[in-house]
Amino acid sequence: MELTISALSPDEKYALISDCVVPRPIAWINTQSTSGIVNVAPFSYFNIVSNEPMIVSVSINRRHDNALLKDTARNILQTGECVVHLPSRGHAPQVNASAASFAPNESEATALGLALSPSAAVKPPRLADCGIALECRLHMHVEVGDPVVADLMLLEVIHLGVADDLLRDGRIHPEPLDPLSRLGGPDYAVVGERFIIQRPK
Numbered sequence: 001m002e003l004t005i006s007a008l009s010p011d012e013k014y015a016l017i018s019d020c021v022v023p024r025p026i027a028w029i030n031t032q033s034t035s036g037i038v039n040v041a042p043f044s045y046f047n048i049v050s051n052e053p054m055i056v057s058v059s060i061n062r063r064h065d066n067a068l069l070k071d072t073a074r075n076i077l078q079t080g081e082c083v084v085h086l087p088s089r090g091h092a093p094q095v096n097a098s099a100a101s102f103a104p105n106e107s108e109a110t111a112l113g114l115a116l117s118p119s120a121a122v123k124p125p126r127l128a129d130c131g132i133a134l135e136c137r138l139h140m141h142v143e144v145g146d147p148v149v150a151d152l153m154l155l156e157v158i159h160l161g162v163a164d165d166l167l168r169d170g171r172i173h174p175e176p177l178d179p180l181s182r183l184g185g186p187d188y189a190v191v192g193e194r195f196i197i198q199r200p201k
Contacts (some may be wrong), residue, residue, distance in 0.1 A: 019042075019184030025057045026086040026180055028095055030084035030116075032124040033104070038116065039071045040108040040127070042087070042095045045150075054157040055139055056084060061150045071104050073151040080138045081122040082155065085130040089178045089190045092156035096188075121159035130175055131163035 005013065018024075031039045038158070045059035054081035076082050087095050098108045109116055115128040119135050126133045131192040136155035142149040166172050174191050181189050 005170055009077055015184065022183045023189050024183075025088055025182035026095060026182055027056070028087045028091070028098070028127065028130065029058065029072050030083040030085070030127060031072050031081070031110075032079060032122045033071070033075050034078055035105075037105055038107045038125060039075055039102075040098045040112070040114060041072045042099050043072070045094070046084075049154060053131050055154050056134065056136070056157065057152060058084070058155065059127075059144065059150050059152045062148060064193075067147060067149070070152065071102075071110040073153070074104075075124075076138055076155075077141060079123065081124055082138075083119055083122060083124050084134040084136055084155065085127050086132040086177065087130060087180045089180055091094070091130070091181075092180055095180060119159070120161065121155045125179050126161060131166050132172070133157040185194075193197070 005017070024044040025046055028045045029039075029041055029043060031092060033039065043058050043059075043060060047057055048059045049055040060070050062068060072082070094114060096143075097112055098114075098120055102108050102111065108114070116125040117128040119126050119133070122135045122137065126135075134155075134157045136157050138153060139156040140154040141152075142152040144152055162172060164194070166176050174194065178190055182192075183189050
């Protein structure tokens with residue numbers, strides 16, 4: 001089957017691309033508004049960009065009804081800071097609940113009972129129950145589309161918090177982390193069978 005992308009609706013494009021690019025790691029992002037409201041939201045258009053400097057990317061779609069910035073994007077642009085968490089299997093219900101539309105003056109952390117702890121290098125707090133916290137500053141912002149439909153954020157990791165039981169010999173192991181990922185539609189996944197193939201020399 002051959003599909004001409006220009007003939008597809010936005011909803012069809014979304015379904016296909018999110019079904020094709022799987023599994024996707026989830027960035028569970030804390031930001032803080034200029035008035036001090038802590039926002040928590042998950043994004044699966046997320047990945048690594050570089051290790052030196054250490055930069056990750058997250059793409060945040062605009063609101064469909066009026067193309068306004070989502071709270072996470074607005075807060076990052078206004079403050080230049082955020083904390084990216086890597087959620088585990090046990091966080092799935094809370095991750096999903098935090099994707100709902102909350103008012104800008106309402107904190108998902110408060111509404112969902114998510115415990116917070118101070119960050120080391122940025123103002124937005126961490127989620128206390130997450131094993132990995134990437135404290136980030138905004139490196140670059142790219143508006144995507146004409147008219148704009150998404151905000152691509154390149155985030156420089158300036159501090160990394162890792163739970164003691166995840167780090168072994170300088171590496172973070174997937175089994176104790178049990179990282180949560182997104183598939184297409186409402187489907188989530190975790191790491192299944194793992195195998196090792198050495199890099200070619």
